[in-house]
Amino acid sequence: GPPFAGPMMRPGLANGPLASDRSSDEPKFTAPGHWKPGELNSFRVAAFVAEQDGETAEITISSAGGNPLDNINRWRGQVDLEPWTIDDLKTGLKLLTVDGEAAGYVQLVGPANTILGVIHRAAGRTWFIKLTGPNKIAATEQTHFEDFVKSLKF
8 A cells, every 4th residue: 555554644633533522512721831630530521630739739621410509519518618599609609701701700718628610601511610629729729720711712
């Protein structure tokens, strides 16, 4: 056969027809250089860890069902905070611009741990972008996390 048959004959492998169907609606993003790859699972499309002074924060992008309040209250439970009512949600939810749209943003600071969580509807799905970690590193990484969220393109 021709000398260059094989991988060289298939340009654009990463985003061509051989890529999984699932990847077509996954977000593009720019992650901070000091974040390292994290653990992926069936819900997560991206995961990172940030480390500082022996502490680790985990940053994930996932897509799941459920209404925002249920998800936020699950997160609040994870950092030992009381559940929110729908009124709490209205006052506690901040907004971040993601890919030209307003996305809900919560900063849940518990006694020891923090969850920064963004809820964004795109491509017919609900996306959750989340940073979880001890309060000190979460505070240090907050600006990096917000820049990461603002870099997302769906």
